[in-house]
Amino acid sequence: MKVAVLGTGSIGLASAALLGNGHEVTLWSPSGRGIEGLAEGRLSFAGAAAGEEPVQTSRELAGALAGAEVVIVAIPASGVQPILKECAALLRPGQAVFLMPMLSLAGLVLSQMLAARGVRCLIGGFGTTVMTARKSGPAEVRIHALRERLDVAGMPTGDTPQLIDLARQLFGDRFSAQSDLLAISLSQTNPVAHVPLALANLSRMERGEAWTQYDHMAGATSHMTVALDRERLAVARAFGLTVRSIEQHFHLSFGAPMVDFGDQCRWVHENLGSPTGPASLDTRYITEDVPYGLVFNARMGRMCGAATPVTDGCIALASAAYKRDFATGNALLNALDPELSGAPALLACLRSG
Incomplete structure (x- = not known):
């Protein structure tokens, strides 16, 4: 298949590397850098998967999508909303977007943008990334691990089987169906893992120190993570959804x-190593x-x-x-149709379109 990968960070490059064997990949960078x-036109990768694959690049988004x-969107969340707006003006009926x-x-935001044009695409959300990776050079990426299982849901949910079939053609048999895009959004474990880790190590970050993640994620920091995670699970349950725990x-x-989450972190550090x-x-x-x-989890908590x-x-x-009000900084939430501010309306929209 012809695949456009939007984003040239760690996950964008790792996705292109895995897709290069069997698919025609075009990479696009929002900044061009x-x-x-x-x-x-060559991308090298090492680690859980290794090799070198051909890739094409496009300086124009229209050229990448044409x-x-x-289309795989692998862009930091803070930059997604404006990119989705650009994509919505260019996408054609029938294209698939992950x-x-x-x-x-x-995915709901993109669906609303496309609906304003009268265009319908397949839109799927992954519960996490297919891999963990770290960019090691302009044309090099290290793939730390390939996830054995991750969830996918479509917008609306009736498209999920077709999207899972596509995802398996791209990345292999590692995908399971989730109920809807809200469950996918509430499945995200990076925030509950990353934020306590960062808050507990602000001075290390500020001083530019070298420190490893998973061993510093154990102990008291793991207690913060588990408390955050239990609130995430409670929000999902209040919506009638089932999502996986951090463990x-x-x-x-x-x-x-x-085992206990802190012990899991120690196990990963000791057996698989730990990124800085x-x-x-x-x-x-x-x-x-x-x-x-x-902020998303808290907003959904208030809704339910x-x-x-x-x-x-x-x-x-x-x-x-x-010294920044993060509570008002979610451009995706701000772009949602205000008519979807109640739980019944939101769930009905996600499931039936």
Whole structure:
């Protein structure tokens, strides 16, 4: 298949690397800088998968989308809304769009934008990324792990089987159907894992220290993570949804035993190694995961009547540390149709369109 990958960060490059064997891949970078190192048309990758694959690049979004059967959006959440707006003006009926991962009901936002043009595309959200990866050079990426299982849902849910079939053709048999895009959005575990880790290590980040993630995620920090996660699960239950816990996520993603979350973090660190933590305050662990993860969870909690005091506290602490009101910084939530401000209307829209 012809696939357009939007984004040249770690996940964008890793996706292109895995897709290069069997599919025709075109990479596009929002700034244009990300494709400069790919001028020779080769992408190298190592780790859980290794090799070198050919890739094409496009400086124009229209050029990347023009011949694509499938579009994969692998852009930080803070930049997704304006990119979706550009895509909505260019996408053709029948094209498939995967958001990997999908935060804050981004698939619903895209669906509303396309509906304004009278265009219908297949829109799918991944509950997490197919892989964990770290960009190691302009044309190099290290793939740390390939997830054994992740969830997918379509917008509306009737499209989910077709989207899962497409996803399996692209990345293999690792996908399960989730009930709807709200369940996908509430499945995101990065925010509940990243935000406590960052808040507990602000001075390390600010000083640019070298430190490893998973061992620093254990102990007291793991207690914060589990408290956040239990609130996320409670919000999902209040909507009548079932999503995986952070412990189940670590078990399926890394093969960690089903034990206390802090012990899972130690197991991953000791058996698989640990990437270094952020070395700057300018990190998506706060600037993306607070507004597009925790703020979303808290907003959905208010919608369904589920209390989120630990989530609210982490949002307040991050806002104080950064002197920035993260509670108002979610452009995707701000773009949602105000008529979908109640739980019944939102669920009906997600399931029937």
